[in-house]
Amino acid sequence: MGLSWGYRDDSVDEAAAIDLIRQAMDLGVDHFDTADVYGPFTNESLVGRAIAGRRDRVLIATKAGLVVEDKANFGFGRNGRPEHIREACDRSLERLGIDVIDLYYLHRIDPLVPVEETWGSMAGLVAAGKVLNLGISEASVEELERISRVHPVTAVQSELSLWTRDYLTGVVPWCAAHGASFVAFAPLGRGFLTGAISADARFEANDFRSKLPRFGAEAVAENQRIVDRVRAVAERRGATAAQIALAWVLARGEHVLAIPGTQRRRYLEQNVAAADIDLTPEELEELDALPAPVGGRY
Numbered sequence: 001m002g003l004s005w006g007y008r009d010d011s012v013d014e015a016a017a018i019d020l021i022r023q024a025m026d027l028g029v030d031h032f033d034t035a036d037v038y039g040p041f042t043n044e045s046l047v048g049r050a051i052a053g054r055r056d057r058v059l060i061a062t063k064a065g066l067v068v069e070d071k072a073n074f075g076f077g078r079n080g081r082p083e084h085i086r087e088a089c090d091r092s093l094e095r096l097g098i099d100v101i102d103l104y105y106l107h108r109i110d111p112l113v114p115v116e117e118t119w120g121s122m123a124g125l126v127a128a129g130k131v132l133n134l135g136i137s138e139a140s141v142e143e144l145e146r147i148s149r150v151h152p153v154t155a156v157q158s159e160l161s162l163w164t165r166d167y168l169t170g171v172v173p174w175c176a177a178h179g180a181s182f183v184a185f186a187p188l189g190r191g192f193l194t195g196a197i198s199a200d201a202r203f204e205a206n207d208f209r210s211k212l213p214r215f216g217a218e219a220v221a222e223n224q225r226i227v228d229r230v231r232a233v234a235e236r237r238g239a240t241a242a243q244i245a246l247a248w249v250l251a252r253g254e255h256v257l258a259i260p261g262t263q264r265r266r267y268l269e270q271n272v273a274a275a276d277i278d279l280t281p282e283e284l285e286e287l288d289a290l291p292a293p294v295g296g297r298y
Helices: 014-026 042-051 082-096 115-127 141-148 171-177 217-222 224-237 241-250 265-276 281-288
Strands: 031-033 059-064 066-070 075-078 101-106 131-137 155-159 181-185 256-258
Touching: 014 042, 014 265, 042 059, 042 082, 059 082, 082 101, 082 115, 101 115, 101 155, 115 131, 115 141, 131 141, 141 171, 155 171, 171 181, 217 224, 224 241, 224 281, 241 256, 241 265, 241 281
Parallel strands: 031 059, 059 101, 101 131, 131 155, 155 181, 181 256
Antiparallel strands: 066 075
C-alpha cells in the first residue's frame, strides 16, 4: 500500500517501487499483498508490472469490498454486493495482469449485505477458476463461523503488533483451530514501532496516520515509552526495534504471517532478516508486558 498511497514518499517513483518489489523477490519474499482500494487502483497495476515475467515465483493477494468515497480525507465506504465483488475481481485480474488470484480477501464486511451472500459470490469466483483461495479482513469469530459454513477460510488478515493485540484472544486461536493463516497487517505499528517517529512528530494531511488517534501529538509523545522498551530488547540482541517487533508477531504461532511494508531497500533487508530472530521466553515475557498504547486504532 505504501508504495502507492497512505504513507506515500514522493521521492520513491514508479521505477524505484518496481525495483524494490523485485529486490524483495530476489531476497526470497514470495507473498505480496495489495488491494483495489490502494491508490485507488494504482497499486495493483504497479504490482502487476513488477511481477511480469516472474508470476510463478509469487503468491498474490488482493482485496475487494472497500471503496474510496473521499480520497483526500481517506473516507471509505463498503460494498459487499455480489455484482460488485464479481466485477472487482475481473478488474483486479486485468490490472495485475494475471489469470488467477492466489488469495482474494473480502476487505471489509458490508453491514448492508449478509456476509454469507458476499462470501457466496466469492466462492463462485473460486468455482469459476478466477481465484484459488478466500480470505477476509477484520472479521470476528462469529462472522468467521458463519462464512466458513459457506466456503473454507484460508486466511484472516487483521492488524496485529506489539501495540495492537485485539485479535489474539479470539481470532488468532480460531485460525489455528481451523487451518487458516492469520496475516498481520501493520506489524510495525504503521512505522511507529521502528523507533523512527520522534516524540514531536507531526503528520501531513496526505498521510493516513494524521487521521488516527494513536498518532495525535499527545499520543505520539506518550507512546514513546513502548518504543523505548522495544529498543532496549533490540540493543541487547544486536537487532533493530523493527526486527524485534516483527519477531514478536511471528512468535504468535506457526500460522501467523507478517506483511510489513516499506519503500526503502535497507528496511526491506532488515524486515526479511527478522524472520531469523527467535526471541527467548524471557524476551517474550518482557514484550508481552508492554503498556497499552494511548489512542485507538481508528
